Every structure is written in C-alpha cells, then in structure tokens.
Amino acid sequence: MPKVKRVSTSSVPRPESAAPSRPLRPPTLPRIARRGIPEGALPALALFAAVRVAGIILVIVTNAVRGHPLVKSLAHSWDSRWYLHIAAQGYGHKIWITPQGAVQSDWAFFPLYPGLIRALTTVLPFTPGQAALLISWIAAGVAAYGVYVIGHTLYGRGVATALVALWAVMPHSVELTIAYTESLFAALAVWSLYCVLKGRWVWAGALAALAGLSRPSGFAVAGAVCIAAAYEVVRQRGRAPAGVWAGAMLAPLGWLGYVLWVGSRTGDLLGGYFKVQSAWDSRFDFGVGSARFTKALLLHGGGAVYPAALVIVAAGVLLFALLCLERAPLALVVFAGILVLLVVGGSGSFSSKPRFLLPAFPLLIPMARALTRTWRVRPAHAVVVYGGLTVMSLLFGAFVTVVAHSPL
Numbered sequence: 001m002p003k004v005k006r007v008s009t010s011s012v013p014r015p016e017s018a019a020p021s022r023p024l025r026p027p028t029l030p031r032i033a034r035r036g037i038p039e040g041a042l043p044a045l046a047l048f049a050a051v052r053v054a055g056i057i058l059v060i061v062t063n064a065v066r067g068h069p070l071v072k073s074l075a076h077s078w079d080s081r082w083y084l085h086i087a088a089q090g091y092g093h094k095i096w097i098t099p100q101g102a103v104q105s106d107w108a109f110f111p112l113y114p115g116l117i118r119a120l121t122t123v124l125p126f127t128p129g130q131a132a133l134l135i136s137w138i139a140a141g142v143a144a145y146g147v148y149v150i151g152h153t154l155y156g157r158g159v160a161t162a163l164v165a166l167w168a169v170m171p172h173s174v175e176l177t178i179a180y181t182e183s184l185f186a187a188l189a190v191w192s193l194y195c196v197l198k199g200r201w202v203w204a205g206a207l208a209a210l211a212g213l214s215r216p217s218g219f220a221v222a223g224a225v226c227i228a229a230a231y232e233v234v235r236q237r238g239r240a241p242a243g244v245w246a247g248a249m250l251a252p253l254g255w256l257g258y259v260l261w262v263g264s265r266t267g268d269l270l271g272g273y274f275k276v277q278s279a280w281d282s283r284f285d286f287g288v289g290s291a292r293f294t295k296a297l298l299l300h301g302g303g304a305v306y307p308a309a310l311v312i313v314a315a316g317v318l319l320f321a322l323l324c325l326e327r328a329p330l331a332l333v334v335f336a337g338i339l340v341l342l343v344v345g346g347s348g349s350f351s352s353k354p355r356f357l358l359p360a361f362p363l364l365i366p367m368a369r370a371l372t373r374t375w376r377v378r379p380a381h382a383v384v385v386y387g388g389l390t391v392m393s394l395l396f397g398a399f400v401t402v403v404a405h406s407p408l
Contacts, residue, residue, distance in 0.1 A: 075129035146190030174397025205250030212255030289347035
C-alpha cells in the first residue's frame with residue numbers, strides 16, 4: 001500500500017481572519033486646542049468681531065445721515081487728532097490755549113500709539129488715520145483673544161465666551177475701534193496679566209512696561225505686576241525665582257521713563273509731567289471733582305451723556321466689589337481696582353470716565369458668570385439680555401461718537 005505523503009499545513013496559505021466589524025469613521029482632525037488655541041475661542045472672537053463691525057457700520061451710517069465724512073468720527077475724534085499730529089510732526093509742535101488761559105500741550109499724550117502709527121505709515125502706503133484705525137482694530141482683536149484665554153484658564157469655556165461677549169458690548173466699546181489708545185492698552189494689559197497668572201514674570205514685566213508707554217493709566221498694569229510679584233515673594237518666603245524680581249523691576253519702566261522725559265523737557269524733572277496734565281484738568285484729587293460733578297448733575301441736570309457716565313461709573317464700583325467677593329486672582333483685582341480708583345478719585349471731564357474703565361475687563365467676571373448660569377438654565381432669557389445690551393451699546397456708541405458734543 002503506497003504511503004501517503006504528509007504535507008505540512010504550514011505551507012498551505014490560510015485565509016486571513018476577518019477583522020472585527022467596526023463602523024467606518026471619517027478621519028478626525030486634531031482639536032484646535034492642541035495647537036495652543038483654547039477650544040471655543042474662534043466662535044467667541046467671531047461674536048466679538050461681528051458686534052464691533054456692526055458698531056463701525058452704525059457710526060459710518062450715522063455720519064452719512066448727519067452729512068459728515070464717513071470715517072470722521074472713527075479716525076479724527078477729539079484725542080485722535082492729537083495722536084495723528086504727534087505721529088506726523090513729533091512732540092512739541094502743538095498746543096491749545098483754553099478759554100481759561102491754560103496751555104495744553106501734546107506732552108500729555110503717551111508715545112507708543114503715535115510711534116506705531118508713524119512706523120506703519122513709513123513702511124506701508126497708509127495715511128496716518130488709516131494706520132491708526134488698523135492698529136486699533138488689530139489690538140482690539142488681540143485683547144479680546146487675551147480676555148478669552150484668561151476667562152478660559154480660570155473658569156472654562158462658557159464664562160470665557162460670556163466675558164468676551166460682554167466686553168464687546170460695554171457702553172463705550174465703540175472706542176475699541178476708533179483711533180484711541182484703549183484697544184492697544186487693553187491688549188498689552190490683558191497679556192501681561194495672563195503672563196502673571198502663568199508665572200511668566202519677565203514677559204509680564206516687559207508687556208507692563210509697554211502698557212506704561214501707551215497711556216497715563218498704564219501704571220495700573222505695572223502696579224498689578226509688582227503687587228502680585230510681592231505676594232509671590234512673601235508666599236515663597238523670599239525664595240522666589242529671579243524672574244519674579246526681574247518682572248517687577250521691568251514693569252514700571254515705560255511709564256516712569258516717559259514721565260521723567262517730559263519732566264526733563266519742561267525743566268522740572270519730577271513735577272513737569274504732572275503740571276502738563278494739570279493744564280488738561282487731569283489730576284488725582286481724591287474724588288473732590290467727582291463729588292462736585294455728582295452734586296451739580298443732581299441739582300441742575302445735564303445732557304444724556306453725563307447721567308449715563310455717572311451710572312456707568314457707579315456700576316464699575318459695584319462690579320469691583322463683586323469681583324472682590326469672587327476671590328479673583330490678585331493681579332486682576334489690583335488692575336481693576338487701580339482703574340476704578342483713578343476714575344472715582346481723578347478730576348477731568350466726567351464724560352470721559354467710562355472710557356477709562358473700558359480696559360478693566362475683570363470687572364465683567366461676575367456678570368459673565370451670572371450670564372453663563374442663566375444660559376444653562378434659561379437660554380432664551382440670556383439671549384434677550386445680551387441682545388438688549390448689544391442694541392444699547394451700538395446705539396450709545398454711535399451717539400457719543402457722532403451726535404454728542406461731549407469729550408470722549
């Protein structure tokens with residue numbers, strides 16, 4: 001009987017085992033957050049941009065209705081003219097003599113914004129007004145993104161979105177998109193404060209120094225950085241890293257440098273700048289001017305801008321108290337507190353005081369948290385509230401920039 005040759009089964013090709021059946025899924029893209037942008041930032045920034053673009057359009061339409069040049073109120077309102085003149089001619093070439101005989105000079109205006117305008121017009125074919133608006137618009141976007149990042153870091157996506165949304169509809173938010181320093185100052189302040197929260201002290205100090213070159217209230221950022229640094233030193237019992245000390249030393253250099261430069265130009269190193277500001281009726285009088293204004297307004301009344309300004313300032317004080325109860329980070333509380341103190345305790349035109357509160361975004365944290373809670377429980381109510389705030393902000397912005405004759 002013939003032998004049967006055995007064949008190794010290993011040489012026989014076997015059918016591949018069937019893979020377990022799984023539903024086909026499209027390839028997933030990496031989340032934006034993995035690239036460093038917090039999740040939800042883009043919708044929040046889109047909302048901010050939409051509101052502010054609507055504000056710009058409404059200002060242009062109001063100018064057209066009143067027969068003004070379309071962008072007159074955007075690029076050539078009040079202080080804007082001084083910044084554009086400094087950008088074109090430099091300092092020491094423009095003064096204004098008030099009916100009371102006070103000599104107001106351009107040294108009252110800090111150099112960073114006009115310096116950027118001049119730099120941009122040097123390298124690009126822009127007029128000073130166009131360059132000023134472009135800088136303000138870019139800075140507003142950078143600031144809004146920073147506000148979102150801080151809100152997201154501290155409270156999450158919902159509060160961060162509400163914080164940016166509310167900042168877009170503050171009563172004077174129109175001034176984020178005109179040729180003023182508010183958006184530039186806010187951008188530098190926001191990111192300096194973020195660096196404090198993240199422990200990047202040298203960056204915090206450098207940005208605070210730049211903020212101090214942008215406007216007189218710029219030292220509020222330096223104050224926040226220095227006080228937060230001092231707290232860190234105490235917390236670590238004097239063993240804080242060298243970066244904490246470096247940031248604290250850098251922070252006030254911009255503001256102090258310009259103040260001393262003006263003093264040297266006027267012949268009074270320490271007091272010259274403050275004399276320049278006094279000619280503009282801008283000084284810290286511990287609230288005497290605010291009290292007199294309030295009394296006069298209550299007794300004699302005033303145009304719509306002034307009662308609105310009083311209400312906004314009072315709301316700022318209330319929101320600061322609520323911010324303290326929120327136990328927000330020290331740097332945010334100090335920054336907002338200094339700005340509120342300057343508004344309440346400083347003299348000058350009361351119609352401008354709400355603008356000085358515009359960069360104080362931490363004041364909106366209590367409102368943002370409340371709006372977020374409302375959205376989760378009754379979203380329709382939140383939409384109605386925010387819609388009402390948006391309409392009032394847009395109308396008020398067009399009114400104060402085009403119709404009213406009060407200083408911005």
